[in-house]
Structure formats: C-alpha cells, structure tokens
Amino acid sequence: MTIITRVEALDIRFPTSRDLDGSDAMNAAPDYSATYVILHTDQGEDVTGHGLTFTIGRGNEICVAAVNSLASRLTGQRLEDITQRMGEFWRELTSGDSQLRWLGPEKGVIHLASAAMINAIWDLWAKRESKPVWKLLADMSPEQLVNCLDFRFVTDALTPEEAISILKRRESGKAEREAELRKNGYPAYTTSAGWLGYSEDKMRRLCREAIDDGWQHFKQKVGGDIEEDRRRAAILREEIGEERTLMMDANQMWDVDESIVNMRRLAEYNPHWIEEPTSPDDILGHAEIRRRLGNIGVATGEHCHNRVMFKQLMQAEAIDYCQLDAARMGGLNEVIIVLLLAAKFDVPVCPHGGGVGLCEYTQHISMFDYIAISGSLDGRLLEYVDHLHDHFVDPVQIRSGHYLVPDSPGYSITMKPDSRINYTFPDGQAWQ
Amino acid sequence: MTIITRVEALDIRFPTSRDLDGSDAMNAAPDYSATYVILHTDQGEDVTGHGLTFTIGRGNEICVAAVNSLASRLTGQRLEDITQRMGEFWRELTSGDSQLRWLGPEKGVIHLASAAMINAIWDLWAKRESKPVWKLLADMSPEQLVNCLDFRFVTDALTPEEAISILKRRESGKAEREAELRKNGYPAYTTSAGWLGYSEDKMRRLCREAIDDGWQHFKQKVGGDIEEDRRRAAILREEIGEERTLMMDANQMWDVDESIVNMRRLAEYNPHWIEEPTSPDDILGHAEIRRRLGNIGVATGEHCHNRVMFKQLMQAEAIDYCQLDAARMGGLNEVIIVLLLAAKFDVPVCPHGGGVGLCEYTQHISMFDYIAISGSLDGRLLEYVDHLHDHFVDPVQIRSGHYLVPDSPGYSITMKPDSRINYTFPDGQAWQ
Numbered sequence: 001m002t003i004i005t006r007v008e009a010l011d012i013r014f015p016t017s018r019d020l021d022g023s024d025a026m027n028a029a030p031d032y033s034a035t036y037v038i039l040h041t042d043q044g045e046d047v048t049g050h051g052l053t054f055t056i057g058r059g060n061e062i063c064v065a066a067v068n069s070l071a072s073r074l075t076g077q078r079l080e081d082i083t084q085r086m087g088e089f090w091r092e093l094t095s096g097d098s099q100l101r102w103l104g105p106e107k108g109v110i111h112l113a114s115a116a117m118i119n120a121i122w123d124l125w126a127k128r129e130s131k132p133v134w135k136l137l138a139d140m141s142p143e144q145l146v147n148c149l150d151f152r153f154v155t156d157a158l159t160p161e162e163a164i165s166i167l168k169r170r171e172s173g174k175a176e177r178e179a180e181l182r183k184n185g186y187p188a189y190t191t192s193a194g195w196l197g198y199s200e201d202k203m204r205r206l207c208r209e210a211i212d213d214g215w216q217h218f219k220q221k222v223g224g225d226i227e228e229d230r231r232r233a234a235i236l237r238e239e240i241g242e243e244r245t246l247m248m249d250a251n252q253m254w255d256v257d258e259s260i261v262n263m264r265r266l267a268e269y270n271p272h273w274i275e276e277p278t279s280p281d282d283i284l285g286h287a288e289i290r291r292r293l294g295n296i297g298v299a300t301g302e303h304c305h306n307r308v309m310f311k312q313l314m315q316a317e318a319i320d321y322c323q324l325d326a327a328r329m330g331g332l333n334e335v336i337i338v339l340l341l342a343a344k345f346d347v348p349v350c351p352h353g354g355g356v357g358l359c360e361y362t363q364h365i366s367m368f369d370y371i372a373i374s375g376s377l378d379g380r381l382l383e384y385v386d387h388l389h390d391h392f393v394d395p396v397q398i399r400s401g402h403y404l405v406p407d408s409p410g411y412s413i414t415m416k417p418d419s420r421i422n423y424t425f426p427d428g429q430a431w432q
Numbered sequence: 433m434t435i436i437t438r439v440e441a442l443d444i445r446f447p448t449s450r451d452l453d454g455s456d457a458m459n460a461a462p463d464y465s466a467t468y469v470i471l472h473t474d475q476g477e478d479v480t481g482h483g484l485t486f487t488i489g490r491g492n493e494i495c496v497a498a499v500n501s502l503a504s505r506l507t508g509q510r511l512e513d514i515t516q517r518m519g520e521f522w523r524e525l526t527s528g529d530s531q532l533r534w535l536g537p538e539k540g541v542i543h544l545a546s547a548a549m550i551n552a553i554w555d556l557w558a559k560r561e562s563k564p565v566w567k568l569l570a571d572m573s574p575e576q577l578v579n580c581l582d583f584r585f586v587t588d589a590l591t592p593e594e595a596i597s598i599l600k601r602r603e604s605g606k607a608e609r610e611a612e613l614r615k616n617g618y619p620a621y622t623t624s625a626g627w628l629g630y631s632e633d634k635m636r637r638l639c640r641e642a643i644d645d646g647w648q649h650f651k652q653k654v655g656g657d658i659e660e661d662r663r664r665a666a667i668l669r670e671e672i673g674e675e676r677t678l679m680m681d682a683n684q685m686w687d688v689d690e691s692i693v694n695m696r697r698l699a700e701y702n703p704h705w706i707e708e709p710t711s712p713d714d715i716l717g718h719a720e721i722r723r724r725l726g727n728i729g730v731a732t733g734e735h736c737h738n739r740v741m742f743k744q745l746m747q748a749e750a751i752d753y754c755q756l757d758a759a760r761m762g763g764l765n766e767v768i769i770v771l772l773l774a775a776k777f778d779v780p781v782c783p784h785g786g787g788v789g790l791c792e793y794t795q796h797i798s799m800f801d802y803i804a805i806s807g808s809l810d811g812r813l814l815e816y817v818d819h820l821h822d823h824f825v826d827p828v829q830i831r832s833g834h835y836l837v838p839d840s841p842g843y844s845i846t847m848k849p850d851s852r853i854n855y856t857f858p859d860g861q862a863w864q
Contacts, residue, residue, distance in 0.1 A: 027530040057531035058501065062541060065497045069490065098459045099489035105684070105712070105735060108540015109494060153711040156688035156720070252537070256588035279585040280537070281740040283715060284747050288588070303537060308713040315716050 020197030025223030049124025118331025185402030214400030353383030452629030457655030481556025550763025617834030646832030785815030
C-alpha cells in the first residue's frame, strides 16, 4: 500500500532563449520550462512519483498555481485505489471539481496542470511495478487498459468495445514487436538543425553532424518571411540531399489561404509534411488545407488540447499525422484514447518532442503504440530535440536516428535533484 | 491623456452554492465569482477602468494569478495609444508574449484573464468618452470598428473588407433602431426558475412570479436523470402554457448519440432549443446532433473559447443560436468578430448571461448588434438571471421581459466598493 502524502509543485525554467534553441516563427525566444510535480508518499523519499508539464517560460507560475489548487484531490489517496479505477479517477481529477472545470473545460492551464499530476501517478505506478511505463501498458490485458480510460465525448467515434477489439487484434505478435524494438530502436527525426534563430553556418554544421550520426529525417521551422523560408529550405535540402526527409513546421503563423499559397512556394523542396500551418483549433481549416495541398502531408497536435479535438481532426480527415503532446493532453490516459482513435482512423501518431522532458515521455507512448495498438512503424517517427536531456536521471538514448528502449522503472521523467535546485525560478543559481 | 498606472486584480466570490442558485447537471454547486480587474490611472480614483471575468468559485485564484502575470503589458501605457490601434493591441495582449501564449493559445485561464483586462480597457475608454459601451461602438464608422479587430485565423470566413460591407449595409436605420430600443428594450428570456437544484414548489412559484412580471421565454436545466428532466419539463410547461417558449440546457452532460436519444424523449414538451448538449469543443458533434434532431434548435457558446471555434460552428452549420460569453472570449474585440461572423452566416446571437456581471456586459453587446450589425431582433433573446445585480453601480434594468437601454458611461460592470470588500475571498466578511 502506498499513500500519497503531499503534492509538491516546482517552477523550473531553463534559459534556452539565450541561444535561441527552440526558436520558431511564433515562439521567438522560449525558455523551456517545467511545472514539475513530485508526489511524496508514506513509503519514504525513495518512493515518489514524478511528472511535469511543459511550458516555455513566463506563465509557468500560473501552472504551478493550478497544480496547487488541484493538489487536495490527490493528497491522502492510496495509489492502489487510484490505479484500480484509473479511468474514473481521471474523470474525477479533470472534471470532478466542476468549479475548477469551468476554467477549461479540459484545456489550457487547468488541463496542463492535470497532465503533470496524472503523469506523476503513472510514474509512481510504474515504479511500484518495477517497469518502464511502456512495459506496464504493454503487459496489460485489453480490459485492464480500457479500465484506465474515459470515453466521455468520444463514443460517437470510439466505444469501449471497439477499443477492446483494436487491442485484441494486436495481442498476437506483441513479444516479437518488443524484441524488434529492443534490437533496432524506434525511428526518429531531428529538429535540432532547423530552428529559426540559427545562422546558416550553424544549420550546415548541425546537418552534417546529424548525418554523421545516422539521421535520415530533418525538420525545418518556417513561417517567417517566405523568401527566407525558401532560402533556408534550399540550404537544408542541399545538405541532406534528396534521399532524406525534410519536414516543415510553421507554428501556426498562417491563415488558411496563406498556408496554401506559402506551401505551394515551398513545394519544390519536397516537404514531407507541413506542421501547424494555422490555428491549432481550426479543424475545418486543416481539412481545407489538406484537400487543397494534395501531396504534402498535414500534421498538427502539439497544441491540440484534448481527445475531442483529435477525434474531430480525424473525423474531418484533416490530418495525415497526429502529433499529440504528452503534457498538453490530460496525461497518459487521454493520450491512449487518441492512440486508439488514430488506429481506428488509420492515422500515424508522431508525438511532439520539442520541449524539456517531452522526448523522455513520448518514447514510452510510441513504443507502447507499436507493440499494442498500431502494430506498425509505417509513417511513424518520433521527434527528437537535442536539448536538456542531461538533466534527467534516465535520459533518452539515441543511436543512428533511433530511440533505444528505456528500461528503468517509471516514465523517465525524474529530474536530477541538482538540476531541480539550480533551475528553480527565480531563486535557482541559473537565474542569478 | 490617460496613463494606466496600475492593474489591480481582486478575487471576488459570492456564496451562491448555499442556495443552489445556478445549479445544473454539470455544475452542481457553483459559487459565482469574478476575477475583477481595476485599471488605475494617473487621473485619480475617479478615472478607472473596470472589467471582470466570470468563474464559478475554486480556481478564481488561478485567473487572478494570470492577470498579475499579464499586468506588466498594460502598466504605463497611454489609453489613447491603445484605442488608436485597438486591433493590434488586442493581438499583442492575447498573443504578443509567446511564452504566455503557450498556455492557451487563446483559451482557458490565460484567455479568461485577458478578457477581464480588455473589457476593463473598453470600460475606461467609454467612460472617457462619456458613453455607454454600446453607444461608443454604435457611433463608430465601419472603418473605426474594423480597426479594433484582429482577423487572424478567420480570413477564410470573414475578411476586413467583408466586415466593412456588413457594417455599411446597416448604417442607415441606426437612429431608428436605437430609438426603438429606447422605447421597447431588448427582448430577453429568464433562467431563474429552471435551476436543477430547485424544488417543484419553488419552480412553480418562480414561474408564476415571472409570468406576472411579463416574461414570455423560460429556460430549464436538463441533463440529470431523464425521467426527472421530463417531470420537471411537464411542470414548467404546465405553468407557462403552450404559448410561451421553453428552452432546455444540458450543460454538456451528454455524448453525441445520447443527446439525440434524450432530446427525442423531451421533444413532447416542445423545446425551442437544446443548449450545450455535449462537449463545447465538439463542432462536428453539434452539427450531427442538429442534423438528426431536425426541428429542435441547437445552441452553444458559453464555453466556446474563441473566434476560431465559432467560425467553425458556423461553417459546419452546427448551431441555430450563438451564445457567446462576454468574459470567456478574449474581451469585446473578439466578441465583435463573432457578431460579424454570425451576421454573415445568418445565425442569431443570444449571449450567455448566467453568471455574475454577464447580464451587465451582454446588454451592450446585443444592443450594439441590433443597431449596427444584425439589424434584426428575429430569434434574438438576451439571457436574464436574477442574481447579484445589486452589487453593481449600474445594474441591468428589466421591464416586462425586456432589458432597458443602459445609459451610464462605461460597460456597466463597476462593482460597488462595499461588495468588492465584503466578497473578497477568503478574507471578506461574506466568507467569515
């Protein structure tokens, strides 16, 4: 038995804006940050659950305030009482306090805060089972998994019964797929060379280093001046050659018609997808862009705030790639619902990784997806961003453009104590 | 010249849950609350701008934190510099700090906080012009109005040029419509008798009182047990007769298919509309419900978080009535965009009024809409809830089920100083 005795929320920020790491057309100078949650237990300081939600700096204090407002809903609870009825618990935390629900519902700050807390429960649960989260999930029966989920507002597209039949379809072959991942890793793409604030020299150097390291898939930020976007695309294409993949990411800079005009001007560089061309809320806009662009894929999801939005992106045939975010959705429970929707609608899931801790989370999601839900690597790529991994106790490991299977118990999100202290805002040493 | 010297944010809560005022199926016991913003100026305490965003209790402190995080973007600014470029200013406040934008974008806590601040600017502006907000707007030229708006992410449905032509179409007849409103007021419906937590006796008594007061349109909360909903509908229909209007409001309790099944069971009571049958994010779900229900209108909007969502609700022909919320949308600027979209798509706007201060706001919106945009009262009804008006310096005035034209300068949202002090949470007298 494990009782959650205290919920601690930390405001941790990394001054990434100093080097323009993570810079794009919408987000000129982000400081990658985490609203970091520690669930303390009655089992001592060796048994704690960790989770974070990702923000880009200012406003992280608002998410911390939201975690503190939600904390009383976890304090004093037994882990086992939560995990036995994980789906119901999820609804209670995200919607059970109707006064707090009003602030969303299921979106923005209150949902981000819930995500950190829910992911911390999964981390604690997996640690108690001595398994990495992907393995905890992959070992569950279809019925156990569905018991973790809340199907409210998606039953017109996916019922619990359909979810079980999707999971049953993949029960055979799980061991083989796990073995394959252990051998080859999960394929990935890199965003590290393509940030908007980087100079030409830095881009070329990073491309060459990445190719030497075995990377096959590259992403470029666009959405600034279109001539400048074309110039940078030409540089990247020159460096990576025609045989490698180039994705583009506009970070919501365009209106619907603008997206189409601009992507036609970038088409000669053969982009694999255009990511976030317009408002993340614009389901019908993405569908229109996809219809009119034809052979350039449309991708979105890092700002898609819940399962109801993803359901519609799929119903409307608006996206070719689903880029869910492990910390913007209401934690792993809601992420699994989206994996199941994506399997039903045959949309590959390529999670968002551009942020502190997101790569650590998403490796679990994609590996579980492959083993137990999609059963396929076709069109699937995990995002990789080469920043801030050294702050984690179990950082992601990359080899030749593939994520290696994480084996430590938990959700890989536990941050080193020194990092937590030094980057606490505004009192940590890094901010002095 | 007027300089904003300080942004003050108050956490004001009314203990409405004690009497179950405002109770519905999703929100069992709300404490109507306000994140209340005062813009202090260099012109002394007689020249201040007031605005609020509405919440239902817990979590109001998170919105207050968000206002404090945004405050530096207003402090030190000249009112005239803002109002001369109101559209650009709006985008700067809601999206200009990309770090804060990450928390939405344009949704949830950060957008609610922006709304309070933006509405406070409109209040200050109107007070400086010695006009009520509706009149300030109605007196603007089409070009001046469009200069107040940000069309980002809606140009596929509405361009600035189209907006100007919609406004020009209504330039003639403005004086006549204003005179008509002054004579007759703006038609309204009442929610005061239909809260879920009220007993049969209380419902019957409130219905009779409302009919005596001249009300013709009534709203009932549904979404609890369906037999209980039917029983309460029968009581209300019995009291108000066949000739008066009965609306129903499910407050998001149902999935898509459930909405259709349940409304078919309530159809015999002849509901004028079903409000919020399902998730406020489910554009395609509302469209499906509307298609399958046929002659019961579909209404939603109080949780619709921005213009991009309303654009799609209209593009998808998902709603018969647009129930925008004056404090959930990013303030009056974004509300006006939705009024223009609604005019283009021929959807009547019936703003949400169930909350503290919302009736005070929405009277300005609907009167301006009638005078300058829609030019019609067909299908339009303002919501009226008979709570908490006595806390305002210029409360709404109702006569025979109509709102009377407000004449005091500003946005009618200035709360009495005693109320602000007594209901401050947690230290005010009301909370001791």
